[in-house]
Amino acid sequence: MRKSPILAVRGLRASVAETGVEILRGVDLEIRAGEIHAIMGPNGSGKSTLAKVIAGHPGYEADGGHVRLRGEDLLGLEPDERAQAGVFMAFQYPVEIPGVSIANFLRSALQARLEDGEELDLFDFQDLLSGCMELLGMDPSFAQRAVNDGLSGGEKKRNEILQMAVLKPALAVMDETDSGLDIDALKVVAAGVNALREENPEMSVLLITHYQRILDHIQPDMVHVMVNGRIVESGGPEVALELEAQGYEEYKRTHAA
């Protein structure tokens, strides 16, 4: 029996808010519970824009179509409401927040999910946080560091995975998490994602990447190729391997704007 989709994207069109330049030209995508989907594409194909539009980045305007999470339309929601609904985006460039510790930040994020008047139990939070850090093989002192401020590229990406572990989203959108990482750092991050998936097999993942190599470490159920703001091919893991062999040139020729 096929499960109903966690994420359903239909005919999604989106443009840059400031300039009105259209980036997404009708994207269709469905992800079911527990599935991992990879979106690959050349630079400028719109794959990162798709991630940002799902998360509600104010720099983009959705012009048509819909994005539903478990049936609920996300496009009218603020970014925080989308997070509450179960969306998590791991940023390609995690933002530095000086003076705010990772632990404090995560506590605020969990507190924000509670009803007014409800208080997050600090002991429960500590247990959750240290459990997640243990699962990801992180040193407990890491949580006392400022959010991304002074962290290396690899540490920033691990911080994203830690947040994902604590916030337990229904859908994790990973926006080029592999970019800028050497192979060792990439393996650490991929192992983190796999560990989370083992813990929480229902979590769906949308993995956005330029390169095939991360897919050696995180096995996708489906691979989509995006060119010029549309998904032009979808298939199993073999699609990524073909791409690796051929490159994007053929796709770019056939699907020119």
Add this chain to the structure above:
Amino acid sequence: MSGGIAVGGGARVAEVGEVAAVGRGGEPSWLRARRDDAWELYEATPFPSTRSEEWRYTDIERLLPLGDLERSAIGPNWSGELPERLRRVLASDGEGAGRVVEMDGRVVSARLDPGVAAAGVALSSLADAACSADPVVRELLGTQAVPASDGKFPALNAALWSDGVFVHVPPGVKVELPIRLSRWVSRPEAPTFTRVLIVAEERSNIAFEDEILSPDFESGTLVSTAVEIFARRGARVRYVSLQRMGRRGCHLANQRTVAERDSSVDTLNVALGGSVDRVDLNARLVGPGASSEMLGLYFGEDGQHFDFNTSQDHMAPHAHSDLLYKGALDGRARGIFRGIIRVHEGAQRTDAYQTNRNLLLSDHAVATSLPNLEIEADDVRCSHGATVGQLDSEAIFYLMSRGLERGQAERLVVRGFLGEVLSRLGPGVVADKVMRTIEAKLVR
């Protein structure tokens, strides 16, 4: 209005002196003479105008309706209960080495921990100390650190000060807990002039927390404070000024710290309340190996106007000073920072830094930052930097994407921004109080 505060002429000064000396057997003649000289200087000094570089962004004549201030500089002795807000602050401040309460410019109580007193530390009303002919007071009150010749307001303060605090720490005595001064100002349209004199003898330690509180006022109310701090060889002094006045309160502070060989004088100026706060702070490093950390934190909203005029005078070699002033400005608030590092001739191996950062939370808030260097030695390490930025929309989106509402996200960023200053200060009553006040401002 060019005459400044409408407090009459010489006769008035005499009267002020008399009022200050009531019950103390009259003021000594040296003090009378200093007041007279100060008044003459006050009258001879032009009112600061925006044509002068140092007052360019603070039109004090416009911001502070001094002409409206009541003629009497000295209020009646405080009688009756302390105000509720002050009592709450006193109750929550916790343990200290000493506690002074000043009401409308008069010390109503000064208590020192018996153990600290037994070690020889003196804590008293400044007027009492002056009238009892304390030789240290006579030598240092308004003579070296903040003399009347410093300017219009130092002169006015020197002429009219009613009371304040004198702290004297004998050689080698280390006081662990801070001495706290809580000032309360209650009279609308009345000026208050007070002073602090701290003398830390060789190898002694002292921390002093100076808080100014008031209710909201309907019209401008002036508090002028002169703070003189001396750290003798190897002494350590920490001074915190925490301004949490109510609406329409105006604070003019003249602070000077003098750090001798191998001593340190660290200061923190916090401006959160009031309508106008102007702080002139001069850190003098007069002995080799002296050090000063100078921290500042301000959070303005509505039409609050904060102006910090700082200088770091390196007059001896191998001294170190490090200034960090950070402010957030919301509404139509205005923040001005003007700072200068002066490395005097012969002050080789000077290590001096100056940083001012501003975060604008509204399109109508304005920050002006003017860092400056003046170096007359050739072997020095100096740097200065200034930034004025707005809330980073990427940072807000990042935090919101984790489930924080926009307001919460903005608060977290501001807290983190200002928190850097408090983390340099270290945990304690001041950090808690400042954070609580900032939180209260942020949720408004």
